[in-house]
Amino acid sequence: MTENENPIPFEQSLQELESIVKKMEQGELSLDDSLKAFERGVALSRQCQNALKEAELKVAKLTAEGTLEPFNLGTDMEESGQ
Template identity: 35%
Template sequence: MSPANATTAPSNIADLSYEQAREQLMNVVNQLEAGSSSLEDSLALWERGEALAKRCEEWLEGAKARLDAARATSAPAGTEQ
């Protein structure tokens, strides 16, 4: 089994952008849904999918934190006018 886009994406999941992780996760899901992999390959795909989903969640949580911080700093100034 080789990860999708291995030549264009970092091999370490922690180095993936949100878009790269999401694309690879979609590929993993498609491969699992196809059902043509052996049990061992399916387990490896599942584990990779879990790690990719976690990476996507980290990106989304980070984006939410940034939005919350931006709202917190702009809210007091907006309410004083």
């Protein structure tokens, strides 16, 4: 499966990537398994990066001027009356 075929949800990709990192950090994988895990990790990392870029573009598109504005939880909630 390539990166663009049926991408898995961001959260699932991130969870799998974290699992791969833990396994590799334990140092108990064979060289072959380590290389396969590394290859899968790179693919997942790229998929996550692409998902984040897409989300950032959507947010930028939804803002009035196309710029991301800092979010201050306390101030923004007071202004919205919550």
